[in-house]
Amino acid sequence: MERLNxxxxxxxxxxxxRSLCQSGLHNTAKMLYDSMRSVGQLPDSRLLGFLVSSFALADRFDVSKELLAEAQCNGVQVNFIVYNNFLNILIKHSKLDDAICLFRELTRSHSHLETVTFNILIQGLCTAGEVDEAFELLSDMRSFGCSPDIVTYNTLLHGLCRIDQVDRARGLLREVCLKCEFAPNVVSYTTVISGYCRLSKMKEASSLLDEMVRSGIKPNAFTYSALVDGFVKAGDMASALGMHKKMIFHGCTANVVTLTSLIDGYCRVGWVNHGLHLWHEMNARNIPSNLYTFSVLISALCKSNRLHEARDLLRLLKQSEIVPQSFVYNPVIDGYCKSGNIDEANAIVAEMEEKCKPDKLTFTILIIGHCMKGRMDEAIGIFYKMLAAGCSPDDITLRTLSSCLLKAGMPGEAARVKETLFENQGTLLKKSYHDSINADKSIPVH
Known part of the structure; x- marks a missing residue:
């Protein structure tokens, strides 16, 4: 441009x-944008929307705000889609206070807002547990020329159920049925049914299912899965199986969530073989297991002292594409430690570390297991590894380790363990204090 004038x-x-942003070169893109503006070129609404979203997704919220402010000063017509996308990204990045500030700016500069804009902020407030503030927004909607839709109410229902105010959610559901120009849908009913199931209020959940069917709304797989799981958690396996039969009768195919809940139910009442049979049936029907399917079966097999079968399931898990977590391995490690087979427990931990990190419980199991077998050098090594991983042992673990070290004639090492723990706890406390201070600074004020 300079050389050829x-x-x-x-x-x-x-x-x-667009090319620079898509390549992650946001600093260069900002320089180019500044060059574009210096020669009097203005972005149109589509380019502006792309840039605002792209910089926000790259955690450059300052640039996104700057672009919007400059566009308003220069009279660029900004489509509401631009604002809505930016609000969505702020909410998903847990920047609720920034989203509220942007929303307030929009209410000052626009006499008419879109329902979707309110819905985005209501979702953010509900996710943060600020449900009463979300209801205040609901009451403000009509003054800005828009009306709530089914998405608005479903979001509020979900928010109420998240904080266990399920009776209040059911009241809102009735209000929608009576007062609104649209009827609740399957999501509305399933949300409240799931809320009751999570609280093990199965009588209320079943009653709401009947009401749902009477109103002409067909339950889906999510509805039935919530009820099956609710009955399982409430210890009513007969009703869980009955609900599964009803699900099939009404043409809903059971998915991995439903079947895992039933497997869990069988295992809870001690019918582990029934759970394994259902799992084999899942495999025969090409319904892939998830991490929790493996976790339920492995835990149940370990409780029944069927460690070799649990170990075989761990090998199958390793061969799958599922990303494991420590809670799946811990029951097997614990089982082998308690049976005195520390070498096998160590081998499982080594396999586990290829896929995921040990957690506090893993370290605790190993330390106590090695202590009980008198393998104190290994127990001390695991203790220091635990501290290095940022896990602080509980009192039982510490007392067990110290007691075993003293019995093994290692009082100096016992004293060093306690001293190292106190130093490490002091560092963790300082970190926790600084984290809490920083968290306080980010708490939104409404």
Missing amino acids: MSHSFWTYNMLL
């Missing part, structure tokens, strides 16, 4: 800015 078109800038 020429000017670039808007489309040249548009192409380069």
